[in-house]
Amino acid sequence: MGNLINTIKKFISNKNTVTILGFLAGIIVLWAFYNYRVNRAIDPVKVPYANKALTASAQITKEDIEYIEISREFLNKINIITDEKQIIGQFVNVGTSIPEGGLFYQNQVVSEDELPDSLYEDLEEGTIYQLPVNNETTFGNSIYPGNYVDLYMKANDDGTILIGRLIASIKVIGVKDSQNQNVFDSSTTRTPARLIFAVNDEQNQLLMAASYISGVEIFPIPRGRYYTEQEGETTVDSQRLVDFINSRSMVAE
Secondary structure: OHHHHHHHHHHHHOHHHHHHHHHHHHHHHHHHHHHHHHHHHHOEEEEEEEOOOEOOOOEOOHHHEEEEEEEHHHHOOOOEOOOHHHOOOOEEOOOOOEOOOOEOEHHHEEOOOOOOOHHHHOOOOOEEEEEEOOOOOOOOOOOOOOOEEEEEEEEEEOOEEEEEEEEEEEEEEEEEOOOOOEOOOOOOOOOOOEEEEEEOHHHHHHHHHHHOOOOOEEEEEEOOOOOOOOOOEEEOOHHHHHHHHHHHOOOOO
């Protein structure tokens, strides 16, 4: 036993042996590190991607998302969102788009509050007012940004159906669909949901007050066209409509 121990001590104390053992240890460490990196690289991670093209200002829904597996190594090199909770309900940033099959990058996805809108940026004075509309009230989606319209109002005044032009010649500065997308920004057919105007404070107060009165309808009529009075309706002037709004409004002075 003593001879065996001495032999081992001599083997270990040999400089060549120490060099070989150090070299082998280094090889083992390098191999272990390489193997770890390879395993990390090929270990797939599920990330969301767009299953259809999403244009600027579009709201992202759960139905717009599917998943794909990518390597962690690739994931570490790109700035993408991996958690659907940071995507669903958010919006595609203005000035960008997400193609079908595209990943969601951090700078492409913003909240509604962060969503810039050129309509607001270009507004020099006045207040943005958004009027709910549909295909029928926009004459088959034939009202475009830049067009001028008259805003008509219909209301039931104790059994008398009042109808008339509330505001004359107001410029349309935007037409949006229910997903906050500009209706005429692409060749895709989109259904109008809101006409957007810039109004002064008096007009904004009037329109907001009217929107809170039960049974009141505000609808656009393109300039050059006229509303045809229906049976049972009474055509009145704008002052009569204003008086009606003020008499029924909580914000009336």
